[in-house]
Amino acid sequence: MVVGERRINGHLLARLVEVGADERPYYHALGRAISGLVLDGRIPTHTRLPAERDLAAALGVSRNTVTAAYTWLREHGYLDSRQGAGSWTALPRVGSGRAAFVPDTERIDLGVAAPPAIGGLEEAARAAVERLPAHVGGQGYTLYGLPELRHLIARRFTERGLPTTPDQIMVTNGAQQSISLLMELLVEPGDGVLVESPTYPHALDTARHLDARLRITGVGPEGWNMECVVDGFRQWRPRVAYLVPDFHNPTAALMAERDRATVVAEARRAGTTLIVDESVTELAIDGAEPPPPMAVHDTDGRVFTIGSTAKLLWGGLRIGWIRGTPPMLDRLMVLRQRFDLASPIVEQLTVAELLSDVPGVRAERSRDLRRQRDALATALRDRLPDWRFVTPGGGLVLWAKLPQPVASRLAEAASRHGVRVAPGPIFGAEGTLEHFVRLAYTMRPEVLADAVRRLAHAHADVAARPTSAPAPGELYV
Template structure:
């Protein structure tokens, strides 16, 4: 079994790399958050064996990292991830001139203010209550259930729990039904924080490929049948980051296979309403079986600042979720719930605004990428981003070069389980067009640096690097 460091590096990507280049790639993993502070790294001898390189090369790479403060070593002991003492986290000291493409989220819908004002009388009627709502307000659960019903799967309010966002919903599901040591199928690439949550709950991750053309249905089916995983985490609508959508027929086959293997499908619908011009609407995955658990959120269609999501599941699981939830949370904020009731009553206007914003963002990205030779942007019908093909495995290098131009740009491997997809880059289409145009100008400068050799894995990366 390979170490997590080698999984993240990708053995092929470091084949023949010098000690300085290897140190640079490990440093990139640390700055990008794929290796965590305090995490133990393999010994020099073990790493040399895994990579089939000389021990002296591994020693030199660790020496470089230690000299810059990115690892801490004890004589005869362990090597652990660290950060330089002068390092300033971007969350502690924001660089206002930087453009952050690590967050694919729009600003608030114009209707948010009016919805907030209209929600206040409802909130006022709740002042006489305890203020806790473990299951969620009945009116909001009913509104979410109605939205599922409108989309093609009959749903009642008692099949819904309101949560503090979709990631909170995923963690509640995993805390309730997780089994340490079991297998979990995940898409490759996928939402990085979901990977972290599933791994933190002790699952062994089994990746299945997804690209802009969609899923490898044969691979996914065979993976389920052969490994019989406990769970599978999927984003079937405007997949993050590729933008692909799983057709109805494939959904039906997948649900049937998962039912036969005893696999619980956890479906993330955070991006389900982000349609630009797909031209067709699939049925929700929940329509294909009671073993399917759906998580959703208001963050992408209303505002990221609204920490409100939900879980749709069969009633027996809802009861188990409610029993576990008080161990780490007593409910979702009432103000957000009151606002969401108002917003869900105006879904046509809300989705029309989202469509207009995403269409403008997509056009701005396309215009910017046209000026960057060698980069290919696939057509994207909706979702949060475009999954760009760089034409060469330089994503991490480009991400590091972008920092020099105050552009925060997560590389393709950030969305994977094992340091792969270095040819790919996720670019959000959610920023205002003018901001996107500026971001593409900075990306072009970083691309020129990489292509002309003006940027390489340096011994001295900026100590106040933004991530």
């Protein structure tokens, strides 16, 4: 990224910082507030900050106060400056570890958001095998997916308010393959790709592999700051944007319908193609249904919607899909042939059996997740009351804010206590998010309670040592 390429004006920065008028010294509180925005990924690194006089006017303070705040940021490594070039955000130290998807069977694994198989899967698999003879006379390659499965997926989109026909669906080997195929088709080296921070780490890896320029817009537990999102589209005009609007991974935020309409409208103005990840859209817990898919606002075929059975049914069923226009699906199919030709027949038949009763599957999954989420939240409030979180209304994970930026150190200490967590930097594009950990609630309530007990001991170990910048290390999802 070119230094200082993105700018944030004084009025927007003034609205983002949260500093009480009575906090003293004010410059110190202002500096810490801005550094917190950088650490949490809400202001990307390399963002040019407003001139001192502009921020002072927006905040209603003296220029000397802002000068002192910028000096504090510079001394602590959160600001770089050049004579005549201005000042832009930075990080004191960036960890070098990368996320590795390695489920841990020797520890209580809160790092992988993968629930056990839904009830009835074995019966569905047996029914699929019974239907197999109708298919074995052919070649076994269903290039776009089994017609009956494509019909069921299209029907579900229609039920959710997005009219869809089977020829708009291509079955894939999971959401990750869908993301990779779409980015491979749409992104050239050097293209801008707008991503949320935090976000799904394997989407970041795919964009990096394609030598894309990552453009960051922040997401907090309360959701998206749409002024920043709009600003990102208008400043950068990214080629592609990857977004998770439904029970966002990892914050569990849910994007409002009016904001979805705004995103699609801004993408249209910027010439941006949207990849919308709906991997957990069916996992509402408290009865609050997500709005209709973002693609309901699409008028020119620029929104691709991806889904997966991994979270709703079972991770062992590697079946996903892409919804798009038939001509674009044709292009994706040609590209896909570099990797594989089709998804397995038996798995598709099994998924078709289960998706014939989506309401029943959702009810079972929601009931289990509610018990597990509530057990985790209760244990956290009891044993770690200084951790802050918004109780998720859906999805599989809880995004907890720590009182100190020690997430990577906490993950190391937790591992020694027999529990595995996902530290925030895994989900950030720039080594930020050390204030956060992601905790999956996909285990039995008594196991989750034991995991939090161990986490409390690990947190006490970390708190007993002097705080410092996070050290680089191996990171886990």
